[in-house]
Amino acid sequence: MKILFICTANICRSFMAERIFRKKSEENSRGDLEISSASLINMEGVSADPKAVDILEEKGFDGHDHKSRPLTEDIVAETDMILVMEQQHREAIIENYSDAEEKVFLLKPFSRGCTQLNSGDMDDIKDPYRLSNYHYRLCFAEIYLAIEGVLKCI
Numbered sequence: 001m002k003i004l005f006i007c008t009a010n011i012c013r014s015f016m017a018e019r020i021f022r023k024k025s026e027e028n029s030r031g032d033l034e035i036s037s038a039s040l041i042n043m044e045g046v047s048a049d050p051k052a053v054d055i056l057e058e059k060g061f062d063g064h065d066h067k068s069r070p071l072t073e074d075i076v077a078e079t080d081m082i083l084v085m086e087q088q089h090r091e092a093i094i095e096n097y098s099d100a101e102e103k104v105f106l107l108k109p110f111s112r113g114c115t116q117l118n119s120g121d122m123d124d125i126k127d128p129y130r131l132s133n134y135h136y137r138l139c140f141a142e143i144y145l146a147i148e149g150v151l152k153c154i
Contacts, residue, residue, distance in 0.1 A: 002034045004079040006089050010039030010068040012052045012129050013085045017143045019061045024147055038075055040092055043068035049129060051136045076100050083107040086124040108142055110149030
């Protein structure tokens with residue numbers, strides 16, 4: 001199963017989600033999962049946000065050697081599940097790739113379980129970019145809890 005994480009630039013949230021999910025799936029012996037991430041805007045291979053790298057490293061996850069990549073039609077077609085950080089990300093993907101609607105989900109609701117996957121602004125994982133360390137830690141925690149939920153649901 002191929003799982004893709006999406007955020008605006010693929011330098012904070014989707015990058016952190018990819019790295020957290022990769023390690024957690026290995027710890028749970030889920031070798032059947034292929035994890036990646038991408039952006040809605042083309043950042044032309046920009047490196048990960050240093051604060052995102054720091055929080056990952058602090059929590060025991062690999063934060064090195066990431067380059068942002070844009071979402072493409074080919075990536076959408078080959079992915080089984082697309083997990084987004086905000087409702088507007090979901091809407092943009094569905095608008096640009098109508099075939100993807102059934103496989104695009106907000107990430108945050110998974111922290112409440114498999115049957116609570118409602119959408120809305122309260123289910124957004126806010127972008128911590130250029131905010132305080134507190135915001136990066138909050139973002140990490142929300143992603144971490146949601147990923148634990150995803151692993152129980154799939």
